[in-house]
Amino acid sequence: MERVHDKEQVQNRGQGRHRAEDQQKIYQRWAPVYDQVYRGILRDGHRTLARLAAGAGTEILEIGVGTGLVLSHYPRRCRVTGIDISEHMIARAREKIARDKLFHVRQLQVMDAHALAFEDRSFDAVCLPFVITLIPEPERALDECARVLRPGGEIILASKLGDGAGLQGAIEEAVAPLVRRIGWSSAFRISRITGWAQASGFEVVEILPVFPNGFFKVVRLKRRSPNV
Numbered sequence: 001m002e003r004v005h006d007k008e009q010v011q012n013r014g015q016g017r018h019r020a021e022d023q024q025k026i027y028q029r030w031a032p033v034y035d036q037v038y039r040g041i042l043r044d045g046h047r048t049l050a051r052l053a054a055g056a057g058t059e060i061l062e063i064g065v066g067t068g069l070v071l072s073h074y075p076r077r078c079r080v081t082g083i084d085i086s087e088h089m090i091a092r093a094r095e096k097i098a099r100d101k102l103f104h105v106r107q108l109q110v111m112d113a114h115a116l117a118f119e120d121r122s123f124d125a126v127c128l129p130f131v132i133t134l135i136p137e138p139e140r141a142l143d144e145c146a147r148v149l150r151p152g153g154e155i156i157l158a159s160k161l162g163d164g165a166g167l168q169g170a171i172e173e174a175v176a177p178l179v180r181r182i183g184w185s186s187a188f189r190i191s192r193i194t195g196w197a198q199a200s201g202f203e204v205v206e207i208l209p210v211f212p213n214g215f216f217k218v219v220r221l222k223r224r225s226p227n228v
């Protein structure tokens with residue numbers, strides 16, 4: 001299993017720059033229609049992720065904020081910062097903030113998840129809604145999330161996360177190149193997240209299946225206190 005991950009990581013690193021540019025192009029095309037297509041299907045995952053993040057504290061960083069579909073789900077007592085690699089997606093999020101008066105959103109910035117321009121220990125929770133599977137070097141991005149997280153803070157992810165088993169795993173692997181072309185990922189293994197957590201001092205607190213019928217999952221990781 002580790003060897004598969006190593007191979008996947010090397011391939012991803014080689015494609016890193018290329019894929020970041022691909023993502024910008026793909027999401028430039030998605031930006032005008034994204035909400036119509038995905039608002040409904042992702043709502044349960046978005047709500048669950050926002051509720052868990054708010055449970056960890058008030059200072060929240062959202063990675064891959066996109067058109068801002070999660071933003072209205074955070075309680076207004078939170079202070080939310082969002083980043084995304086696509087200026088076109090962020091432009092939609094800015095419109096939403098103004099239109100819906102989402103004043104708990106403090107700033108949105110175009111930024112790459114691999115290199116966060118924030119101080120260490122700045123946030124109570126870092127959220128990654130439907131983005132980790134698209135990031136060329138997910139472990140590097142998770143290291144960055146851990147760096148900007150305060151002690152005891154939480155990382156909350158929502159995505160299509162399979163275990164690679166059986167016929168479903170084989171189909172997901174087979175369609176992965178096609179799915180990548182439209183800005184999604186089908187073959188990302190949940191073991192990649194849990195493996196990173198284990199190696200990086202995080203506890204996997206819960207893995208919640210969400211709509212539709214557990215197809216998507218929300219994963220909650222909590223930083224272990226140093227003396228445990």
Ligand SMILES: C[S@@+](CC[C@H](N)C(=O)[O-])C[C@H]1O[C@@H](n2cnc3c(N)ncnc32)[C@H](O)[C@@H]1O
Binds near residue numbers: 085086111
């Ligand atoms: C599937 S969309 C999800 C948008 C939003 N989080 C949601 O759940 O509706 C993926 C988003 O991740 C962004 N993204 C992809 N790679 C990224 C990276 N390396 N750093 C930051 N954002 C990235 C894309 O631009 C896009 O807006």
